[in-house]
Amino acid sequence: MKFTIMRENLLEALQKITSICINKSILPILNNILIKLKNGILFIISHNLEIEISTKIKSCKIIKEGEISIPAKKFLEICRNFPLNKIIKIKLVDNILIIKNNFIKFKLSVLPSNLFPNFINGKNLINFNLLNFNLINLIESTQFSMGIQDARYYINGMLIKSKNNIIYTVTTDGYRLSLCYYKYLKKISNFSIIIPRKSILELMKLLNKKKNFIINIKINNNSISFKFQKLLFNTKLINGNFPSYKEIFNxxxxxxxxxxxxxxxxxxxxxxxxxxxxxxxxxxxxxxxxxxxxxxxxxxxxxxxxxxxxxxxxxxxxxxxxxxxxxxxxxxxxxxxxxxxxxxxxxxxxxxxxxxxxxxxxxxxx
Missing domain, CATH: 3.10.150.10 (DNA Polymerase III, subunit A, domain 2)
Known part of the structure; x- marks a missing residue:
């Protein structure tokens, strides 16, 4: 595995995906990210068993394809401290990752890529697009009422549902209840899912409040994915029944x-x-x-x-x-x-x- 890339291009991608990595996990592989070079594209993937974030970079020079798992936070700090606007050269030699330019050189330990967890999506049931600003409004309007480590696990997240072409977000911590809805302009199937609190907070870090763009959303049996701006955000869902709330508002x-x-x-x-x-x-x-x-x-x-x-x-x-x-x-x-x-x-x-x-x-x- 061997490639070169501008520091800024690599750093931007790492900053988006490494926040979910678990520091000092009892499973060392969860401290890591996966680097994959394939078909002229650099893929970077992070995973914490609940959430997976992946991104791809085309603006790099791939000399030799391959894949390896490397320490996420350490790699991020190394790239952050390279000089501005410089090319970073990265290659794998005898299970050691070498990161360097003309004057700086690091050697990092790695783990085999086959140890890195795979995010398994179930059967694709729902597929629709939503504008970035509409999704941000739905989440921001209700996220502050989510439960935090409540014994009733099904309220430790956000209900997102669709009925009669209206998308709702609902949250509660047992003491308050928040609801927001958006009238979807196209036909959309009815659904009802609960996204974990941690996943909502991580997704909001990635959504750009300055630009509006289309987000492709896919809902499966046990997960949901959001695809936008060269990023793919996957998260598992909470399996449970959200409390009834209609009677309260009525x-x-x-x-x-x-x-x-x-x-x-x-x-x-x-x-x-x-x-x-x-x-x-x-x-x-x-x-x-x-x-x-x-x-x-x-x-x-x-x-x-x-x-x-x-x-x-x-x-x-x-x-x-x-x-x-x-x-x-x-x-x-x-x-x-x-x-x-x-x-x-x-x-x-x-x-x-x-x-x-x-x-x-x-x-x-x-």
Whole structure:
């Protein structure tokens, strides 16, 4: 195996795929990436048993084809510290990878390529394309509500489903629920899958927010793949049933309160300064005014009054300030609504202008 490549071309590819590699894994091969030279193309592949990312580079000179597995982080650091805009020469000699230019030389240990895990996709069931910006919006709108290492493994990820040509993303951690939908312009088969939290976060690192492009998405029996910009992202799926959520959004609401989003957000952030570690905030609602309070175990108290659009009867609601701030940070609008049912058992938060997103926060019962 022997090839030459510009430092910048190699470094760009390595930075995209090495984040999933497991440092100091009990399986040494999971610390590695696979380098493959075939048909005039350089392929670089990373794998952590749940996710596989591969990319290809044509802008290199292949002298001799071959494949080998090499330490990912170490190889990345070596390439990063080569001089800018220089050609790197790489070859395999007696099971040692030599990386050099005219003045610098490294020798790296390698592992046989046949030890590197293969990502096995099941039967291809669904195949469709989605614009980059649409996928980013679907994910960003809901990702902050995913469960984290919850015993209910099926909520430690994002539900993505299609029904009647509408694509939905839904997440919950048991205390809040986020939903976003997008009307797909072409015919698409119905499906329902759960993508693990780690896979969603890694995919978002790769999606380019500055350019719009088409992403080809394929769903198989046990995995999903995203193909875009010379990258192929494969991930296993969570096998389980996502909690039912339609009934919550379809509840009858008795209280409708309109807030200036920025005023509400800044008030909650200020009042949260002295709240306890559970981020508990008290909100007292009356005509045209909300009083937001917090206190802690050493009897410190914070209070702020803000104007609201509401003419109903008085009531109190208690919530986790972090959950509300997560939603307000995402919503790009001037005004929002809090919708509450008769028993104040849920808070449904909606934007006045954006109809494709809905959020539920469970009030705290003290």
């Amino acid at each position: 509840k009858k609401y008795n209280y409708y309160i309109e807030f200036d989003k920025n005023i509400l957000k800044e008030a909650i952030k200020r009042i949260s300064i002295i709240s306890d570690e559970k981020n508990i905030i008290y909100m007292y609602i009356k005509k045209k005014q909300a009083i937001i309070k917090s206190k802690n175990e050493i009897q410190e108290i914070a209070e702020e009054k803000i104007k609201i659009n509401y003419l109903g009867k008085k009531f109190k609601v208690i919530f986790n300030s972090k959950y509300i701030i997560d939603i307000l940070n995402f919503l790009k609008c001037n005004n929002i609504f809090f919708l509450l049912d008769k028993n104040i058992s849920i808070i449904n938060i909606k934007s006045k202008n954006i109809k494709y997103n809905s959020y539920i926060v469970m009030p705290i019962r003290l």
